Amino acid sequence: MIETTRAPRTVRCFTFKLVLLIVGLNFPSVSQKMSHQRTGQLRDLQTIIEEIFRAIMWVNEKEEEELVFDWGDKNIDQYIPRKQEAYSRLMRDLEEKEKDLNKLKVKADGLLNNNHPASDKIEAYMDTLQTQWSWLLQITKCIHVHLKENAAYSQFFKEANETYAKLQKQHETIRNKFTCDKNTPLESLSDLLKNLEKEKARIVENKRQVQSLVNKSKSIVRLKPRNPEEKSTSPVIVQALCDFKQDQKGIFKGNEGILKDNSQRSKWLVTGPGGLDMMIPSVCLLIPPPNPLSIGLANKNEQYYDAIMAIWNQLYINIKSLISWQYCVKDINYINSLTLSMLSNMRPEEYRSIMKRLETHYQEFLRTSQGSEMFGEDDRRTIQGHVDQAQNHYDTLIGCESVNSSPTLQFLTYLTLLSSLQEIRRRLELAESGLTRHLHLPLGENSLHECSVHIQNLQVGVSLLVWLLSALKGLLQSLMQAEDIIKVHEARLTEKETSSLDLREVENYRSVLKQMKSELELKRDLLTNMESELSKAVHWNGQISDSFHKCDIDLNKCSDMVNQLSDRWRRIQTQIDSRVWDLEKQEKQLLHYQKGSVSLDEWIDNARKRQDTLQALFFTTNISSRQEDFALHTEIKGKKEKVEDVQKNADTCAGSIKDYEMQLAAYSSGLETLLNIPIKRTMLQSPASVVRQEATDLQTRYIELLTRSSDYYKFLGELLKNMEELKMRNTKIEMLEEELRRLKEELQDRGLKNRSLEDELGRYKLELSQFKDQLITVEEVKRTTAMQASAAKESLESTHGQLQDLNDQLTRIKYQLEEEKRKRRLAEERYNSQQEEYEAAVRRRQKELEELNWSKIDLEKVVKDKERELERLKLQLEEEAGRRRNAESDISKTSMMVHESQSQYNEIVMERDSLLSRLKLLEQEKSRYQRLEEELNRIKVTLDTELRNKQRLLDEKNSVLKEFNLIKSQYDIKDGQIRQCESERDRIDRERLSLKNEIERLMRELKTVDERYKSRLTVAEKEALELAHIRDSLEREIQRLKQRPSTLTRQTQTDEKVPTIDPSKLLFDGVRHKVTAHQLCDCGIISKSTLEDLLKGRKTVTEVSQDIQLHLKGTGVIAGMTSPGQGKMPFTEAKNRNLIKPESALMLLEAQAATGHIIDPTYYEKMPVDTACSRGIVDTEDRDTLVTAEAASTGFKDPYSGKVLSVGQACKLGRVSKDTALRLLQAQESVGGILDPALSVFLPKDLALDRKLIDEDLYWALNKKPACYLDPVSGEKISYQDLRKQSVAEPVSGLLLLRGPEKPLTFKGLRGEVTVDELIESELLDKTDLDKLNQGKITSKEIEDKLKSYLYGSTCIAGIYDEAKDRIMPFYQAMKSGLLMRGTTLELLEAQAASGFIVDPVNNVFLTVEEASKRGLIGNEFKAKLMSAEKAVTGYTDPSTGKVISLFQAIEKDLIEKGHGIRLLEAQIASGGIIDPKESHRIDVSVAYKRGYFDEEMNEILTYEGDDTKGFFDPNTKENLTYLQLKDRCITDSKTGLILLPLRDKSKPQTYSSESRTNVLRKRRVVIVDPDTGLEMSVREAYHKELIDYDTFLDLSEQECEWEEITITGSDGAARLVIVDRKTGTQYDIQDCIDRGVIDKKSFDQYRSGTVSLTQFADMITSHTNSSEMNIAASNVDDVMTCSSPTQAAPSSPTVRKRFNSISITVSPPEMFDDQSPVGAIFDTETLEKITINEGLRRGIVDTITAQRLLEAQACTGGIINPATGERLSLQDAVHQSVIDDNLASKLKPAQKAYVGFEDVKTKRKMSAAEAVKETWLPYEAGQRFLEFQYVTGGLVNPDNGRRIGIEEAIRRGWLDGKAAQKLQDPRNHQKNLTCPKTKLKISYKQAMDSCMVEESNGMKMLQASSVSSKGISSPYNVSNPGSRSGSRAGSRTGSRRGSVDYSTSTSTFSYSFSSSSGTY
DSSP, rough: OOOOOOOOHHHHHHHHHHHHHHHEEEEEEHHHOOOOOHHHHHHHHHHHHHHHHHHHHHHHHHHHHHOOOOOOTHHHHHEEEHHHHHHHHHHHHHHHHHHHHHHHHHHHHHHHHTTTTTTTHHHHHHHHHHHHHHHHHHHHHHHHHHHHHHHHHHHHHHHHHHHHHHHHHHHHHHHHSOOTTTTTOHHHHHHHHHHHHHHHHHHHHHHHHHHHHHEEEEEEOOOOOGGGGGGOOSSEEEESSSOEEEEEEOOOTTTEEEEEOOSSSSEEEEGGGGGOOOEEGGGEEEOOOOOOHHHHHHHHHHHHHHHHHHHHHHHHHHHHHHHHHHHHHHHHHOOOOOOOOHHSSOHHHHHHHHHHHHHHHHHHHHHTTTTOOSSSSHHHHHHHHHHHHHHHHHHHHHHTTOOOHHHHHHHHHHHHHHHHHHHHHHHHHHHHHHHHHHHOOOOOHHHHHHHHHHHHHHHHHHHHHHHHHHHHHHHHHHHHHHHHHHHHHHHHHSSSSSSOSOOHHOOOOOOHHHHHHHHHHHTHHHHHHHHHHHHHHHHHHHSSSGGGGGGOOOOHHHHHHHHHHHHHHHHHHHHHHHHHHHHHHHHHHHHHHHHHHHHHHHHHHHHHHHHHHHTTTTSOOOHHHHHHHHHHHHHHHHTHHHHHHHHHHHHHHHHHHHHHHHHHHHHHHHHHHTTTOOOOOOOOOOOOOOHHHHHHHHHHHHHHHHHHHHHHHHHHHHHHHHHOOOOOOOHHHHHHHHHHHHHHHHHHHHHHHHHHHHHHHHHHEEEHHHGGGGGGGHHHHHHHHHHHHHHHHHHHHHHHHHHHHHHHHHHHHHHHHHHHHHHHHHHHHHHHHHHHHHHHHHHHHHHHHHHHHHHHHHHHHHHHHHHHHHHHHHHHHHHHHHHHHHHHHHHHHOOOOOOHHHHHHHHHHHHHHHHHHHHHHHHHHHHHHHHHHHHHHHHHHHHHHHHHHHHHHHHHHHHHHHHHHHHHHHHHHHHHHHHHHHHHHHHHHHHHHHHHHHHHHHHHHHHHHHHHHHHHHHHHHHHHHHHHHHHHHHHHHHHHHHHHHSSSSOOOOOOOOOOOOOGGEEEEEEEEEEHHHHHHHHTTTTTTHHHHHHTTTSSSSSHHHTTHHHHHOOOOOEEEEETTTTTTOOOHHHHHTTSSSSHHHHHHHHHHHHTEEETTTTTTEEEEEHHHHHHTTTOOHHHHHHHHHHHHHOOEETTTTTTTHHHHHHHTTTSSSSHHHHHHHHHHHHHHHHEETTTEEEEEEEHHHHHHHHOOHHHHHHTTTTOEOOTTOOEEEEEEHHHHHHOOEEEETOEEEEEEOOOOOEOOOOSEEHHHHHEEEEEEEOOHHHHHHHHHHHHHHHHHHHHHHHHTOOOSSSEETTTTTEEEEEEEHHHHSSOOOHHHHHHHHHHHHHHHHHEEEETTEEOOOHHHHHHTTSOHHHHHHHHHHHHHHHHHEEEETOOOHHHHHHHTSSSSSHHHHHHHHHHHTTTTTTETTTTTTTEEHHHHHHHHOHHHHHHHHHOOOSSSOOOEETTTTTEEOHHHHHHOOOOTTTTTOOOEEEOOOTTTTOOOOOSSSOOOOOOOEEEOOOOTTTEEEEEHHHHHSSSOOOOOOOOOOHHHEEEEEHHHHHHTSSSSEEEEEEETTTEEEEHHHHHHHSHHHHHHHHHHHHHSOOHHEEEEEEEHHHSSSEOOOSSOOOOBOOEEEEEHHSSSSSHHHHHHOOEEEEOOSSSSTTTTEEEEEEEEETTTEEEEEHHHHHHHOHHHHHHHHHHHHHTTSSSSETTTTEEEEEEEHHHHTTOOHHHHHHTHHHHHHHOOOEEEETTEEEEEHHHHHHSSSSHHHHHHHHHHHHHHSEEEEEEETTTEOOOOHHHHHTTTHHHHHHHOOOOSSSOEEEEEEEOOOOHHHHHHHTTTOTTTTTOOOEEOOSSBBBBBBOSSSSSSOTTHHHHHHHHHTOOOOOOEEEEOOSSSSEEEEOOOOOSSS
16 A cells, blocks of 8 residues: 655645635735635635545544554453454444545535636645545554454464363373272272273363364464564564555565564564565564464373373273282182182082183283283283292192092092082983973873974974074174174274374385275175174074073174174274275375475575575676576575465375374274273374474575575675676786787797707708718608608698688688578568558558448438438429419419418428428538548549559569569578588598598608608618727727737727616507506517617617507407498497497497497597597497496406406406406407506407406307307397408508498388389389389489379379469468368368378478478468378378278278268379378379278279269369369469469459359259168169169269259350259250240249249259159258159169168258257358358357357257258267367267267166256256257257157156256246347347247258347457458358348348358358
């Protein structure tokens, strides 16, 4: 609510000034200058301002009083009643004040209406008052909410505290009253137990109150945070009770915010939505639930209650255990006190019962002492010892083995005998008493017989008693077994007291419950046995006579026990089912909640971490992270709904858990009450509280996150710009520094290189000059190598030049492409702007034209009225002139009547003058109308100009389109050239890279040769130096010897010190890393002498590397695959091209990885697996496998020792399978040896075995050369060495490449590739063509051109040629332009789709349905149907086998409707041939026969040119044609060669040689009924089945006529009117028929006027000209054709004659409708055309509900009506014929079932709509609606036979009762569920039928509709389709019927007649 901006102080100041002004007016000097009116205005202003001021002050006082009120929890019990009274007074005061304000408003409005000079001031103060008043009313609403919530708060805490006090009292009572110990007497314990059970009933009374408090606690608001002294650690959420705005910031009712400061009582600082802070009055805010205090207190009471129940349970167990203990001790003491003398006085039953009683009491003690606080394990062991002692004592007394003295033994024997005798005596006495009691028989004369009879009765009674006892035994056994099972299951059901939040536990317990249920079901026979035994016992007990009453047993107790056990059994089953259902529901809710809460929790944690990270790295991150901040803030705000959803899910889940817990508790309590046994319960925390607490924590964390994000969001934007600028400066500085440093380093490197090169050059020059003669050979070799290098360089330079030229050409093409794109963009923009201007101008001109047309119509009406009035006045004037002349003659004859005649004359003259004046007015009106006509003509001229402009714009548009198409084609050509250049460039790049690699290889070889020769030169230099030294020494020695020949030769030996090379510099290139010379020597690859040579410099690393190249690099792995025409490629690419199987490709890639690297043969590169994966050389899914294989070269890491393992060692440890290890080792061995991952060199197999790289098993397995790989060609297993032998070496790089399989020559088909073999099998090619192709005599291009129509072409109708505008259009665009109807468009598009492609006739492009949809060639409404039609090309899927089948096979299997399929087949044949979906090309019909795609019957159907096969519509002539006939009427586009359907220009007169116009076609249908099957068939089908003979076939075929009216030109040039039967060719000259008297002129006039239709007119002629014996009734009503003389028809054979006599032949015009037919169509009163209901809905003249109800009436009374043909269709057929759409069809399914019947699931019987409503299978409203539709259209429908029955019959069958029947019979009770499309009033369906127009030709009812109501009410639903009418009217009018409507009267009676009709729409 907006705060008041005008303060009361301002009001006071203004009032004071006003008073001073008025007081000043009282001075005479002033009053003299002021008028009295001015003074009155000022006084009125003073009065009104004072009243407004007082009202504002009153409102402000009330506002201030309410704003400062504290709604906290202090003294809440005191202020709530007072505040309620104050609120009532305030509302009363507001009501009174409202009356005063209304009076004040009336007064102010009066001043404003009188234009008071201070109106603006009065209005401003009234606005202020209104604002303040509205604000006060908002505050009262907030007060009402506070009173309600605070009263609930007070009441809750009052009830909670009272409940807690009550529970405390009961707790103390239980603790103090029920105390006991082992010294408590048994009688006292029994009394305590009874009182404890009574106390439980009082405790249980609090359970409902406690649960109610728990439920209420969730909705209690929070009041303590309203107190500013209360500090909360977590944010406090507040909720707005009304709208409030402040300084462009606001909060709306229901919005939530965060309370930041509530130190002021009246206003709080709140962070509202969006993170904005604002001061809001506290009265407008509520701190919503949950309230932790209320929830905590309620939970405390609940826990206290549970604790009291636990105490009660413990006390109950304690007392029960003490009672059993007392009984047990009592029995022990008694047994221990027994002596032999005491036993001698007892019977055996008595002392045996003592021990049984002890055992019973002891077992009871053991059971009740479990969980008892009175007894522990020691006590139980003690009592067990006492029991054992008592047992021993008893055994001692009874046993004879413990007695030693003989007198005692005799005494015991005596006792035993005595007891036995006593028992025998007792039994004898009982038997004697029974005999004496029952055998008192009167002995008479026949006493013997009576005794025998009595003995027999006794025997029968005894046998019955035995049966009874056996039944009782079985009953007791069943009772015991059932009770044991029930107790076990009851105990298991009472184990659980709550649910769990663990879904697995819930699922496990649910499984346990299901298992329990299954166990009960398995043991259910116990109940049956128990009941059967009870019935047996009752039966045998009833059979016993009165003499055996002493043996009678009370079976009522047994029956009660059986009933009780059965009831408990059923309760267990019910409880299990209920728990299973609750747990399933709870599991779904819990899963939904946990998913939401876990995802939200993770999101909050993630968002918090992201927020912390972003804030921590604020000054170190770039601008993208700022965007992340903004995105994070937006994401946080957007999660509010998710938080609310989680909260709702938590409440739902918690409520479900609580309900489940209450159910468990209720069951346990009921079990306690039923069995009178306490059940121990444990105190568990309810999962519901955990769920709620989790949800609360999530909400709190989200609010914290939102608040923090909002605060951070405020200052983020300001700092971002400075940070970015600073970062950009730093980046620039760093770049400059880096560039400077790099340049310095480059200069230094270049200087060093130059110096070293100069030194090296000088040294080489010196050395070469000294040994030039010795190195001539070396120089020659070097020259040769240099020449080769120079040649390679020249080749490279030429290649570079070519590349440069190509790059330049590519640049030019790109520039041209960009220029073309720019021109295209400018053209498109210019075209779009022109099109928009043109459309705007057209719309404007159309609107003006419509207005002018309406004006013209009105003007013409007025002119006509005036002209009629003028004519009437002229007639009156002539009559008056005649009367005047008569009067003058009378005056001349009679002088006596002069005065009278004079007066009459004067009157006539006056009337004449008035008429003349009226004539002048009419003349003026006429002149004005003439001016208007001139203006209208001028406007017409302007409109013509606009039309010419429109045509000019259209021409420009077409030119732009042509230019655009030209540019587009040029662009496509350029694009193709660019793609070709790019591919050429890629090829050149590859060649350049190949040349580069070759040059590098040559340079490496050159370098190697150079180094080799340098080393040899060095050796030669050394040898030369040595030779020189030797020569010098020899010369010196010779000189010395010459000089001193006599002296002894003194030899001097000089030791030369040979320099040694650093071993660390002797590094060789291994497979993956460097290896030293020492390592190579250690593993035996080089000898020690070679090592010595290396160390002493006698050999170089390069020289040795050449010798051991096999060990260092291997001989090369298979690098890839090569295929003819596709070049070399990696294995992954070959796999993707289906040249190699995936498993084979993976094995070969593993071999590459295991030998060191993955190889790209295209660019001659080697790389690791990860690099290959990132470059796409290998697939990502193969990475893990290849990494494992790569470890064979790099080594597996031992997890324990950290050492590197070979693949053989990894296999031994189980890291790799043996098969994999063997495969990888075989690849390594084939390349060069076993790869040592530590040295990265290949070692011989024997050496690898010695170094333990492999074990003996692998060694011998490798020797066997297993086939571990797959041959990519044959698929057979092969070894890697054999694969290498099959490979070829690439000439440039030397890489080994596998030969790929040669792919057969293929051609492009409709959807895929077609092989040459397939073309030969399809008889499209022969073997000679194949031979010519192989010999090169013909090319594949020539074959493609030859078979274009079979492979990928299509000669279907491509589009429309509009003659009126000379343009080519696709079908869909023509439909949108109103040139084609929807059904015709769909048929032609389906023919295209079934023929292969959707054709774009403008651009000559063939597209699939999906591509056409993307380009807009078809609409989404057609896409699904066209995709279905396209399956005729791609194939249908057989649901039984899953195989692809053809269109004909789909028709046979009923996968597609037969008529629709025939239409598609016809289109295929007409466009080139039957399409084979498997091979993707067309085939001839003969081949289709062979392949089962066709049969003779289908061929006969397609070749038959009757109307049944004419599935396509000619929009020009309105004829049904076959596709071939329609193609014959098409034209061929000269530019594209496409076939186009021409649309004639209707504005031009059409000239024909033989006919001038087509009036209308009318088809009559002959139906023949098979007498055997009752099925209908056509005439041709009846003839083929020999039901009729050939003459009858011809006669009936003539009746299936299509009449057409044409005008022909005779030989004399005269035009003659002729009617022609298009089917038979019969012609009738109308004039000749009139001349011959066949018809009269009156009949012809009736036909011309439209009274008689063409068919009726033709019947008049044929009825007088036909001489056939068979009379065909031509009436529209009588449609039955009868044979006047069956014998005269003379069928050809007896069989035919016999069957012909029994068949029924019916000649039917289009389907007729009677008075009770449903509404069939909509009549558009604006366009005067009949349309479908769906079309009316689309045009916006029928609303959705009305359309659905009208179609429901059709569906539930027989089917959807096609207004074009009058047929009743099923929903599927109606959708296919576009009468309705899929959406409506789904809604109409229940209505269709009301006609065909609802299937009863149990009885499988069809039920009518009335029965379905009665059985609740159908909702009442829908069922009542369907029944009303059926009743008003003829009666209720019987679904068994489709017949109608009356109300009486429906009542007799039990479908309806009297009330329902009476409601149906009274139309006034029918639902008004329709909106009249004309009057826009609510009507019933009966009223809609009564107001319909009736089509004359067939009786179809049409409901009138218009966009404007006839009652002056605008249509409420035509706004949604503003452009629908313009888009459909033109197309609909083309094929609509010509009709006339009479609107001459204002009543609702219309005359509607048709003069002609069209057979197809």
